[in-house]
Amino acid sequence: MPELTKISQPHRFFLNMGPQHPSTHGVLRVLLEMDGEYIIEPQPVLGYGHRMQEKLAECRTCTAFMPNTARMDYAAALPYNHGYAALIERMAGIEVPPRAEYIRVITSELNRIASHLLWFGALLLDLGAFTPILYSFDDREQILDILEDITGSRLTYCYFRVGGVSKDIDDKFVERTRAFIKRLRQRFDIFEKLVTGNVIFINRVKGVGIIDADMCRRYGATGPVARGSGIPYDVRKNQPYSVYSEFDFDIPVGENGDSLDRYMVRMREMEQSLRIIEQALDKLPEGPYRGKIPKKIKLPAGDCCFSVEAARGELTYYLVGDGSDVPYRLKIRVPSYSNLSVLPELCRGMLLSDLVAAMGSLDLVIPEIDR
Amino acid sequence: MAEEKRNMLRIHSYAGELRERNERGTPGNLVEQDPGPIVRLQLAEKILDVCRANSLWPMTFGLACCAIEMMCMGMARFDIARYGSEVFRPSPRQSDLMIVAGTVNKKMAPAVMTLYEQMPSPKYVIAMGNCAISGGPFAVKENYNVIEGIDKLIPVDVYVPGCPPRPEGLIEGILKLQEKITGVRHPFPQRKVSDAPN
Amino acid sequence: MHRTESFAQSLRKLSLELQEVDFAQRGYHAEILLTADTLRDFARLMLEAEYFLVFMSAVHMSPAIELVYQFAQFNSQSRILGRLFLDADGVVPTISDIFQGSNWHEREVKDFFGIVFQDHPNLEPLILPEGSEDLKPLLKEEDKLKSCQEVSWQPAEAEGENEAAEPSGSEKS
Numbered sequence: 087m088p089e090l091t092k093i094s095q096p097h098r099f100f101l102n103m104g105p106q107h108p109s110t111h112g113v114l115r116v117l118l119e120m121d122g123e124y125i126i127e128p129q130p131v132l133g134y135g136h137r138m139q140e141k142l143a144e145c146r147t148c149t150a151f152m153p154n155t156a157r158m159d160y161a162a163a164l165p166y167n168h169g170y171a172a173l174i175e176r177m178a179g180i181e182v183p184p185r186a187e188y189i190r191v192i193t194s195e196l197n198r199i200a201s202h203l204l205w206f207g208a209l210l211l212d213l214g215a216f217t218p219i220l221y222s223f224d225d226r227e228q229i230l231d232i233l234e235d236i237t238g239s240r241l242t243y244c245y246f247r248v249g250g251v252s253k254d255i256d257d258k259f260v261e262r263t264r265a266f267i268k269r270l271r272q273r274f275d276i277f278e279k280l281v282t283g284n285v286i287f288i289n290r291v292k293g294v295g296i297i298d299a300d301m302c303r304r305y306g307a308t309g310p311v312a313r314g315s316g317i318p319y320d321v322r323k324n325q326p327y328s329v330y331s332e333f334d335f336d337i338p339v340g341e342n343g344d345s346l347d348r349y350m351v352r353m354r355e356m357e358q359s360l361r362i363i364e365q366a367l368d369k370l371p372e373g374p375y376r377g378k379i380p381k382k383i384k385l386p387a388g389d390c391c392f393s394v395e396a397a398r399g400e401l402t403y404y405l406v407g408d409g410s411d412v413p414y415r416l417k418i419r420v421p422s423y424s425n426l427s428v429l430p431e432l433c434r435g436m437l438l439s440d441l442v443a444a445m446g447s448l449d450l451v452i453p454e455i456d457r
Numbered sequence: 458m459a460e461e462k463r464n465m466l467r468i469h470s471y472a473g474e475l476r477e478r479n480e481r482g483t484p485g486n487l488v489e490q491d492p493g494p495i496v497r498l499q500l501a502e503k504i505l506d507v508c509r510a511n512s513l514w515p516m517t518f519g520l521a522c523c524a525i526e527m528m529c530m531g532m533a534r535f536d537i538a539r540y541g542s543e544v545f546r547p548s549p550r551q552s553d554l555m556i557v558a559g560t561v562n563k564k565m566a567p568a569v570m571t572l573y574e575q576m577p578s579p580k581y582v583i584a585m586g587n588c589a590i591s592g593g594p595f596a597v598k599e600n601y602n603v604i605e606g607i608d609k610l611i612p613v614d615v616y617v618p619g620c621p622p623r624p625e626g627l628i629e630g631i632l633k634l635q636e637k638i639t640g641v642r643h644p645f646p647q648r649k650v651s652d653a654p655n
Numbered sequence: 656m657h658r659t660e661s662f663a664q665s666l667r668k669l670s671l672e673l674q675e676v677d678f679a680q681r682g683y684h685a686e687i688l689l690t691a692d693t694l695r696d697f698a699r700l701m702l703e704a705e706y707f708l709v710f711m712s713a714v715h716m717s718p719a720i721e722l723v724y725q726f727a728q729f730n731s732q733s734r735i736l737g738r739l740f741l742d743a744d745g746v747v748p749t750i751s752d753i754f755q756g757s758n759w760h761e762r763e764v765k766d767f768f769g770i771v772f773q774d775h776p777n778l779e780p781l782i783l784p785e786g787s788e789d790l791k792p793l794l795k796e797e798d799k800l801k802s803c804q805e806v807s808w809q810p811a812e813a814e815g816e817n818e819a820a821e822p823s824g825s826e827k828s
Contacts, residue, residue, distance in 0.1 A: 388808035
């Protein structure tokens with residue numbers, strides 16, 4: 087890379103990667119200070135998708151806020167539902183029956199696979215390949231059909247309730263899920279041949295956007311971003327919640343922390359999610375699908391937090407209650423917020439086309455950052 | 458304080474001016490006064506309308522959750538390409554349909570206006586999802602940031618309700634837009650696949 | 656990790672005290688009361704002890720706004736919540752040179768609550784549009800504002816003793 091200080095001034099300019107851009111995955115604006123083709127400093131500008139979620143949480147009862155949790159990260163909405171429902175259950179001391187916990191795990195993992203398939207298609211669309219998104223959306227539609235039968239929605243689920251889930255799963259669901267698992271395992275071959283072994287793809291992501299473990303810790307990056315850098319941190323293993331401690335699954339970890347490692351981590355995570363779903367379907371217990379809840383859920387005075395592993399990293403809800411059923415303050419710590427904050431340090435001195443690959447590998451969903 | 462917050466949300470918009478112009482009945486000095494083509498031929502207009510309706514190129518303007526359903530509509534299962542919207546153009550200068558999919562808030566509103574101004578006429582707007590129609594789940598008393606419906610900013614042709622609407626719903630919206638442009642639901646003669654009515 | 660002797664020793668040097676809490680009730684393992692003077696040293700200690708900043712936020716209560724910092728570790732089960740109570744004109748130093756992730760968290764707190772962080776490199780609005788510095792949406796109105804005692808965990812029996820103490824959230828539960 088040439089010495090940037092010696093290049094004369096006329097090559098310096100500001101490039102606006104606007105709120106409307108095919109590669110920003112939503113309404114992110116990145117102000118790029120450029121020197122020719124090299125980026126001096128990218129400055130993300132947020133706020134184009136701010137929808138006052140934390141304020142709305144203070145104005146609604148705790149159970150009425152559930153649909154909002156799904157609208158934050160719409161690609162993987164069920165872990166958000168899960169975190170919020172489990173937080174209210176922890177505060178109010180409500181028991182969840184085991185069948186409901188298993189159903190929660192199965193549907194959350196299906197949603198995680200759907201989110202990773204969406205990310206896969208979108209990343210490759212940014213890099214210029216139009217075919218893989220068609221294949222991944224086909225598999226995603228299968229998952230959406232399975233989940234639509236029991237939840238009623240395709241995208242922004244409001245399926246979990248405080249105390250369990252809102253509708254039980256039947257044999258048809260179990261049958262379709264098993265058939266889907268078999269099908270997806272075969273489809274991974276297509277993804278391997280089409281993309282992972284593709285020399286053009288590898289040249290575009292190998293060695294691009296290297297995040298080391300120290301940077302992850304200073305910025306608080308979690309999820310596949312941290313796992314790609316060699317940190318084996320997964321909330322499902324570190325602080326097991328729900329019934330995750332009963333399943334046997336691995337945490338894929340990368341070595342170098344470049345975009346290719348983050349890609350491989352997410353592809354392996356899809357396989358691990360399939361393992362979890364299989365084990366959960368085998369062990370699914372009988373029983374009620376929703377526990378007993380009081381007519382009006384009273385949140386005690388005090389604060390409480392709950393962390394789940396969302397598709398993009400660690401999601402933490404922090405709620406301060408005041409004795410009524412309306413939260414006093416809800417803070418939602420979203421994973422993409424911390425993942426995006428590494429961008430200024432990560433992309434200094436990078437080529438513009440590498441910025442697109444690096445941002446795609448971070449897997450951002452902007453409305454969850456803006457909340 | 459709620460009143461002050463409401464006032465902050467009012468933004469100078471085309472739709473308001475259009476309404477005022479219609480009420481006043483006088484042209485006034487407005488930014489855009491499109492006189493239309495100089496020579497009008499009825500048959501040529503009809504043919505051009507059919508061509509336009511069958512080749513609506515949307516602009517990629519996904520803002521929030523509805524964007525994913527819009528992407529699903531463009532993919533293999535629901536496939537908007539069979540209705541003519543073959544490609545989603547990222548540049549507003551190359552598109553003639555703006556599908557506003559998602560919530561528009563106060564920070565985003567000037568960008569929406571700039572994009573709308575950049576589109577060449579004739580241009581059409583579909584408001585997709587409850588947020589674009591009326592603010593959706595965010596049109597509440599404590600709202601300080603969300604524009605309650607993009608028809609406060611730009612004139613809208615078709616409203617597609619849902620949160621988010623199914624891709625089939627959005628395809629129906631595009632078919633309704635074709636009907637609005639040409640007057641007929643399927644402007645191009647369709648080969649009858651079955652005996653079911655069209 | 657927070658139960659090791661070396662950690663406790665470093666805390667004693669800063670004259671801070673860690674309170675263990677019930678994880679099943681609260682979701683974090685320990686809490687600590689910080690002040691504006693001890694904040695930066697504590698953050699440095701956390702960085703050396705290999706913690707990462709989970710989030711940083713604020714809660715508006717009377718008489719002081721409470722800043723909440725949560726730290727966790729990648730390789731062990733240890734979540735620590737730090738609380739800092741600010742007066743109305745209080746200033747708080749930034750920790751964005753220690754934990755770069757808090758750069759954006761502090762900008763957001765400035766947006767929503769109006770708290771200014773000293774020596775922060777860039778306190779422009781992050782999420783709210785420009786020109787809305789007076790909006791401060793998450794500050795509560797007079798009738799909805801609650802006092803510190805009303806939103807903190809109280810020990811079940813001795814409620815009368817807490818009124819005399821300073822507003823602090825570090826009662827043993």
